[in-house]
Amino acid sequence: MSFTLNEESPRFYGRRKGRRISESGILALKKGSKLIIEFENFFETFFIDKKKIILEIGFGDGENLVNSAKKNPDTFFLGADPFLNTTVKCIKQILKSNLKNIKIWPDDVRKIIKLFPSSSISEIKILFPDPWPKVKHQKRRLIQDDFINNISIILKKKGTVTIGTDHKILKSWVLEKFQASSNFEWQVENSKDWKTRPKELFVTKYEKKSLKEKRKPSWFIFKKK
Ligand SMILES: C[S@@+](CC[C@H](N)C(=O)[O-])C[C@H]1O[C@@H](n2cnc3c(N)ncnc32)[C@H](O)[C@@H]1O
Structure with a gap:
């Protein structure tokens, strides 16, 4: 079976490339070419x-993708990120640990979101998504009504979306958007639930940065009804 993209690709506003990729990075990309999904x-x-x-x-x-795959060899992980420099870092770690249960989509997840069969994904993790805090940039945020609708289709029943963020505006935005969706319910009993990192997650660079700068991350889990 093969797929083609009929719809126009969504516009991506983040960075795709930072510093020059080192020789070892280029080598890792070659060695790890089989990890890349096409x-x-x-x-x-x-x-x-x-x-x-x-x-x-x-x-x-x-950090979370690789350590989760190490810890759960019977689960299959797909990571999506369009930023090449971090993809290289991640591929190096996957090769070093010889992990067979990860694939990478090195691009905007919205380009592949409709390719998944419906009810095929058990969990979705979105850790510290770019907040795009200015009102004029709201449309650039990943979490939008149509995105929530698309992920609700590919998630299994009772599948979860976990979102970690330290950004005040994005916290409210995420809660508003998911609570407006009739497909999800917020998994919360008390404040500990959103103040504590879910135990299966590993600390990431942005969580460390956030704690260093004295911001308080919140963790939201939404379950598909
Ligand atoms: C603020 S960083 C957080 C990185 C990491 N999760 C962490 O906690 O350290 C946000 C990441 O999301 C990626 N990203 C932004 N938009 C995306 C999209 N549409 N699809 C996939 N990844 C995206 C960016 O390239 C960036 O690496």
Whole structure:
């Protein structure tokens, strides 16, 4: 089975490339080429077996993605991030640990979100998404009504979306958007639930940065009804 993109690709406003990629990075990209998912073989490479699948969107340096894959060898992980420099870092770690249960989509997740079969993903993790705090940039935020609708289709029933953020404006935005969706319910009993990092997650670069700068991350878990 192969896929083509019929719709216009969404516009991505973040960074795709930072500093020059080192020789070792270029080598890692070559060695790790099989870790990269392509449109053409999306279905075959990914849905070949019936493992539990976790999608991490915006994996950054890959601390959570790689450590989760190490800890859960029977789960399949797909990480999506368009920023090449961090993708290289992540691929290096995957190769070093010889992990067989991760694939990378090195681009905007919105380009592949409709390629997943419905009810195929168990969990989605979005850790410290770019806040785009200015009102005029609201449309650049990843969490939008249509995005929530699209992920609700690919998630299994009772599948979860976990979002960590330290940004005041984005905290309210995320809560508003998910609570407006009839497809999800917020998993919360008391303040400890959103003040504490879910135990399965690993600390990431942006969480460290946030704590260093004395901001308080919040953790929201939304369950598909
Ligand atoms: C603030 S960083 C957080 C990185 C990491 N999760 C952490 O906690 O350290 C946000 C990341 O999301 C990625 N990102 C932004 N928009 C994205 C999209 N549409 N699809 C996939 N990744 C995206 C960025 O490239 C960046 O690496």
